[in-house]
Amino acid sequence: MSVDDARPEAAVPDIGNRRAATIRDVAAHAGVSKSVVSRVLRDEPNVSDERRERVRAAMDELGYRPNSIARGLSEARSGTVGVVINDLRNPWYVSLIEGLATTFDAVDIAPILVDSRLDHQVGRDTVETLLSRQVDGLVVVGTTDARVDVERAAQSIPVVLAGTLEPDLPTVDISVDDDLIGARLATEHLLALGHRRLAHIQGPGLVGTLRRQGFEKTIADSGVAVESVTVEFGGMTEDGGHAAAARLLDSATPPTAIFGFNDMTCLGAMSAADDRGIPVPGGLALIGYDNTQLASLRHISMTSIDNGNFTVGAQAAKFLIQRMDRLTAPQRVYRHTPGLVVRRTTAAPR
């Protein structure tokens, strides 16, 4: 993977040197509402001749092209892109989708959201379905299983990964947070609080490996004399986190702090502590990853790593738009620097 640390750009993408005019720009320029512009576009009768003229003049001046994604791109495009989510039930992707949708909207692209878990359930081939819809591109959000045939899609349309590093292909751009830094922030926080018996619940894929490596390396580099460092595989679901934490808490050297792969596994770990009457954070400190809405619910109030999902989504959209002009351009990778959000599930050990 070539690590070309592209900087995040402004939320509105540039195509060539100039942002494509949108229906909003035309409305503002003509001094009418967007709904009037649309009526003119559809040749509907209920618009005065004078306003119709003003709207048309504004379109000419701004070079507006309805339903095209930008000047210079083919009219043959569908104006839609496929967005594949790994599991709608885990709300980690919400801000990422907001970042994507906001950026795509600026160039009149509509995202078609699909849930690859659901597709698998109903026996549908996600990539095939999207290709037959003639989407102009594909954003793969999060680590999906091998059933999503990204390599095949990348042969005919631009593909970008958001929030995942796999599959790593030469013409598929990547927008992620920096998992090594995120894991370091989480682990340093636990060490600084005085924890010396630490555990990590490892998640799937390369993202899972990087978060684990960040955890282990931070402890090794710290020079702190720790009592135990354990890693349990736990997947990315509440169930997986619950089972992994149960094994950790029932072991001979139970940890005083767990860094979970994501907020969901950490919620499972919280329940494993509940089951055993272990108070959080007094008896067990917990830190998640993703800074989801779940983590910020008052009743949960979980310390987490904010991976900047809105920005990651916006950058993924920009990569995709740029790749529409050059399908085989070399891969670019954007790594967002994450931050620590301290809430009520972390404290010093008792």
Added chain:
Amino acid sequence: MSVDDARPEAAVPDIGNRRAATIRDVAAHAGVSKSVVSRVLRDEPNVSDERRERVRAAMDELGYRPNSIARGLSEARSGTVGVVINDLRNPWYVSLIEGLATTFDAVDIAPILVDSRLDHQVGRDTVETLLSRQVDGLVVVGTTDARVDVERAAQSIPVVLAGTLEPDLPTVDISVDDDLIGARLATEHLLALGHRRLAHIQGPGLVGTLRRQGFEKTIADSGVAVESVTVEFGGMTEDGGHAAAARLLDSATPPTAIFGFNDMTCLGAMSAADDRGIPVPGGLALIGYDNTQLASLRHISMTSIDNGNFTVGAQAAKFLIQRMDRLTAPQRVYRHTPGLVVRRTTAAPR
């Protein structure tokens, strides 16, 4: 509103008397993979002549039409429908979307998901954007605000409401659960446990009114001598539920049980109890509505009303598909009978 209690039909919609052939049917009939069928459809070279012939024969025999939503419908359709969600951050809609997507898939329709809250945030007109995408129909999921101009959409494309009763328009079908029954189940459960100081946190719109009426009527009809019955407005968010529960718990006659508008408001109420050191369910029983993933998280484990969202979504999709043939057909309403799911937040008062 005409209450034509349509029965839920099988998940695969009938158009006319026969289900439209899908790409899967063609693949099965020709004895090849779906990917081969797609390659034939796209006139790609890497398919043997013999298989190409078999696929074409299967298409003829089954009357398959690529990208058309069903035999008899115009080729001019886009094969997409807009699905407007009121707020992606509240995960109540997940099963409903699964029901919609599964049914639409059977007739090769792709849902375009949009978040009306996000649209409002970025200044986008949700209905306008979808109409300019030439969607074949619109599903409005949940109670949205007046900014989603459903009435305008219904003039040119089929529109169905799912999980909401508003706006009630003569040619807009409705698929919902029966809120009066759901509220009755919740309230009977609290009365049966022995609660005599009951409160309800009311949500927005007609759905909010019906759940409140179900609560009040059930108590009145029960003949039980209750000590207090209170209703607080709390909206549909965690924040709203937290504030409403705080007012209830700090009042002169705090309730021993709260029935919340939905799981989200109930989670807010749970945190208000946490703040005051009131144990749930011993000091305060809580029952939500929607039976979301949140309610089933172990750490939350909230008693809730299961409103059958998968079925409600599937039925909404069927209404929409049927309305594509007759835009001005009279309104139909499907009301799903909800069920009670008892978890750990309800018990007898101390």
